[in-house]
Each structure stands twice: as structure tokens, then as C-alpha cells.
Amino acid sequence: MTYNSIEELQQALYDQNYVAERSLATAVYLSMKLGKPLFLEGEPGVGKTEIAKVIAAMLDTNLIRLQCYEGLDVSQAVYEWNYTRQIMHIRSMEAQNKSVAEDELFGEKFLLRRPLLRAIEESAEKSQVLLIDEVDRSDEEFEAFLLEILSDFQITIPEIGTVKAKNRPFVILTSNRTRELHDALKRRCIYFWIDYPSFQKELEIVTTKVPEASQQLARQVTAFVQELRSEDLYKVPGVAESIDWVSALVALDQQALDETIIEDTLGVILKYQDDVTQLKGQIQQVYNRASAAA
Numbered sequence: 505m506t507y508n509s510i511e512e513l514q515q516a517l518y519d520q521n522y523v524a525e526r527s528l529a530t531a532v533y534l535s536m537k538l539g540k541p542l543f544l545e546g547e548p549g550v551g552k553t554e555i556a557k558v559i560a561a562m563l564d565t566n567l568i569r570l571q572c573y574e575g576l577d578v579s580q581a582v583y584e585w586n587y588t589r590q591i592m593h594i595r596s597m598e599a600q601n602k603s604v605a606e607d608e609l610f611g612e613k614f615l616l617r618r619p620l621l622r623a624i625e626e627s628a629e630k631s632q633v634l635l636i637d638e639v640d641r642s643d644e645e646f647e648a649f650l651l652e653i654l655s656d657f658q659i660t661i662p663e664i665g666t667v668k669a670k671n672r673p674f675v676i677l678t679s680n681r682t683r684e685l686h687d688a689l690k691r692r693c694i695y696f697w698i699d700y701p702s703f704q705k706e707l708e709i710v711t712t713k714v715p716e717a718s719q720q721l722a723r724q725v726t727a728f729v730q731e732l733r734s735e736d737l738y739k740v741p742g743v744a745e746s747i748d749w750v751s752a753l754v755a756l757d758q759q760a761l762d763e764t765i766i767e768d769t770l771g772v773i774l775k776y777q778d779d780v781t782q783l784k785g786q787i788q789q790v791y792n793r794a795s796a797a798a
Contacts, residue, residue, distance in 0.1 A: 505563055507533065522551070522558040523709045531696040532559070541654055541675035543690060546698035549742015552678040556635040559674065566626065568673070569635045570619035572642040578649065582620045582659055590614050610663035621659055627669040633676065639689075640679040647689055654692050701743060703730055703797070709743055714750045724761040725750050727798035729773065731790050737782065741773040749773050761794075763787050 507513040513536075514529035524532070532555070535542040544552040560567035570581055578584075590609050597604045617625065623634040639647065653659065654675065658668035677693065679685060701709065707726045711717065717725075725746060733740045741749075749772045758765055766787055774780050783790070 507536070509533075516562050517555075517558060520558040520561055521712050522555060523705060523712060524555070525705065528555075528696055528698065531694050535694040536674065538694070539672055541677055541693040543677045543679070543693035543695045544698055545679045545681055545695070547700065547740075547742060548680050549744035550698045550700060551743060552698055553635065553637055554744075556633055556637075556676045556678075559676070560633040563631070563633065563674070565630055565632055567633045567635060568619050568623045568626070569637060572636065572638045572640075572646070574641060574643060576642045576646050580618060581646070581649075582618050583661060584616050584618070585610065586614045586616050607663070612664075615661075615664070620653060621667065623673045623675075624657060624659055624667055624669040627657075627671045627673045629671075631671040632673045634673040636675065636677045638680060639677045640682045640685060644686070647686060651688055651692070654689075700733060703727065706730065706743060706746060710746055710750050713747045714754060717750045717754050718759045720760050721753060721758060722750060723798045724794065725753070727794040728761065728766070728790065731794045731797065732773070732783070735783070735786070735790070737774070737779045738776045739774070739779065745773040761791070763791055766791065 507516065510526065510529050510533045513533045514524060514526060517524045517529060517532075532542060534540075544555070546552055556569075557567055593609065593614075594604050619634070623632050626632050636650070639650070656668075657672050658666055660666045677689075700706075703726060706729070707722060710722045710726055711719070714722070729741050729746045729749070749769065752769055752772045753761075753765065756765070756769075767784060770780050770783060774783065
């Protein structure tokens, strides 16, 4: 599916319950039009991963996700051989007094396809959405390997040959900025920083995602979380936590916030005990400020 304007794309995102400002919709639109990867940076919980899921739904295609981590290498990201199955095959052939050719062992049925290879292979019929999530957690060596993949969208398997995407996958890279990435990687992408949303935008996101919540509860939660982001916390809550908190409060049949229910449910929005302990002594002040803002 193609989109003829930024406004049409922005509406398509909204139809999938993703509230995107025009600047983000423009970055997505350009990425699609130019065939360039989309590189999203921002704090955890602001919707970077979610947009990949939404775009896959919009394009009616598969989402293939590569979760990055320290030590990630080609065998986990691209492909490896199923050694256990190869050994079983060798033993089976030996039991039948048959020899095993090397090209037989390194054939399609023994190949384990990891996300990058799957994205390229499956894009033969229709472009896939490839999410390379938290790329900043990978090593610099793997980052360098990505440069080649994103330039040519092909992978060479020595025993089989080169696999090339007939239709380029739509690639989204995300980063929480735990380390700076090389300029060479960024140059190949359309870049966008997703910041914490304004009060009105976050309220719209919350009411879109949890429509069963009362308007009063949605406004109070949004205002409270916005105030929390000004506190000196180890990990301030993102939009994902706002949505989770409203969902939890709805499950508890809450129509509005009060100081008691806030203290009882802090574990939904804060994930570190030091933050919970710190906030418990300040709930009334934050609640009062949030009430004034809401």
C-alpha cells in the first residue's frame, strides 16, 4: 500500500490508534518514499517500537523483529547451521553405509534463518517490516555489519550463494541512546527523535488506547505522569506506563485518582524501589500540582 500525502499517512496511523504529530508522519512518509531506513531515537516508552507494529498492520505485511543486545553476532541475527540436525543426518547415513556429501549437509533444510535473512528472503514476494530494536545495545562490530546489510539488502551465505531482496523491506531502527551510534549508520537513515508528548497529545493517546477510562481519570493520570517527569527519578515513566496505569485503574473500577490509589499502584508506573520510596514522601505535592494542571 502506498500513501499519496503526509496527511493520508497520518490518518492511517491514527486509524491504527497511533497518535503521531505531523513531523513524525513526515519522517515515516519520506522513509517510505525514498526507500531509506527510519531511525528513531528517544526515551524508553515513547512509542518507538509500537510504530513498527502499526506500520506492519498498515501495510498488511509481517513484522520481523531483531532485538539487539551486547554480544549479538551474525549467527543470532542472520543465519546459522543446524548442527544437531546435521549430526543426526550423518549418523543416519552411516547406519545405512552411505556417504554424506558436503553440499548435502549445507543445504536449505539445515539452514536456520534468523531475522535479517528472513526479512530479505520474505521480501521476494512482498516487502516486510524489519524492526531492529535497541540497536544501541549491540556492539560496534555488529553495527558495522548492519551498514553492509542496509546498503545492499543482500546476504552472502558461502555454502549457498547470495540472497537478495527483490522488494526492499521497510526498516525501522530504534535506540534509547545508551551509546552514540556511528554517523555512517545514521547517514543511511531518515532520523527522528520521539520526545515525551505534550499534555494534550498524551491525553489523546491515553483516551485512544483506553477508551473505557473516564475523562476525569484520563486527565488526572496524564497530568500526574507529566508532573512525575520533572522529578529527580532514576527512571521516569513513559507513555507506555501512562497507558498501563490507566488500564490498571480501570481494572480496579476507578473513576478518578486519589492519593491512596496512587500509593497502592505505584508499581505500575515506577520500576525501581528507590523511585517508589522517594515518591511516597511526595505524593501529595505531586498530586496537588497535577490536579491544578488537569
